[in-house]
Amino acid sequence: MSIASLADYKTPQPWLILAAFIVVVVAVGGLIGTQSIPGTWYEGLTKPPFNPPNWIFGPVWFTLYVMIAVAGWRIFMIDRNSTAMKIWYGQMALNWAWSPIWFKLQLIWPAFVVIVAIWLLLIAFIVTARRLDKTSAWLFVPYLAWVSFASLLNLSIGILN
Numbered sequence: 001m002s003i004a005s006l007a008d009y010k011t012p013q014p015w016l017i018l019a020a021f022i023v024v025v026v027a028v029g030g031l032i033g034t035q036s037i038p039g040t041w042y043e044g045l046t047k048p049p050f051n052p053p054n055w056i057f058g059p060v061w062f063t064l065y066v067m068i069a070v071a072g073w074r075i076f077m078i079d080r081n082s083t084a085m086k087i088w089y090g091q092m093a094l095n096w097a098w099s100p101i102w103f104k105l106q107l108i109w110p111a112f113v114v115i116v117a118i119w120l121l122l123i124a125f126i127v128t129a130r131r132l133d134k135t136s137a138w139l140f141v142p143y144l145a146w147v148s149f150a151s152l153l154n155l156s157i158g159i160l161n
Contacts, residue, residue, distance in 0.1 A: 018073045025069035028096055029061060036099035041106050048156040064143050068092070071139035075129055084128040084136070091121035108158045115151045122147060 038054055072088045079085065094114055102111040122144045130137035 014077060017076065018070070021069040021073040021076070022066060025072070025092070026062065026065045029065045032096050032099050033058070033061065036103040038103060042103060045157055046160040048153065048160065051153060051157075060146060064146060067139045068095075068143060071125075071129065071136040074133050074136040074139075078132050082128070082132060084125055084132055087121055087125045087128060091118055091125060094118045094121065102154070108154070108161065112151070112154045112158055115147065115154050119144070119147050119151055 072085070072092070075082060075084045075088060094117055098111055098114050098118065101107050101114055122140055126137045126140050126144065129140070
């Protein structure tokens with residue numbers, strides 16, 4: 001099974017649902033990002049040499065959030081009660097929880113547990129979504145790559161501090 005072609009979406013409803021997915025994912029992610037900005041605690045941590053500059057995170061997350069939203073929308077349009085959709089909701093909740101755990105609560109190791117759980121859910125989403133819509137699965141590959149890098153960064157900072 002696959003998502004209907006764009007020509008099949010002759011009514012505004014699917015496009016409104018897509019807009020809602022993008023607005024909610026980007027807006028909630030952006031709000032959490034602005035409320036969980038790196039502060040003096042983070043600046044004082046010892047970081048590995050591959051730690052990227054802070055300015056890179058905003059553009060990367062904006063791009064990823066749009067891709068995450070589109071993947072979620074595509075699966076939602078196929079089967080809103082599917083296992084893939086449930087996994088999508090779970091990874092999104094953990095994604096939004098990670099920054100406050102890391103930056104606000106300053107809990108390095110619990111944040112690492114959360115990011116590993118996100119990583120596992122991303123793998124599960126890719127595997128289950130692939131059966132419904134290959135494009136949705138592929139949209140999560142850059143996200144998986146970024147979370148893999150972020151997991152290594154989280155682990156490295158945990159070990160160094």
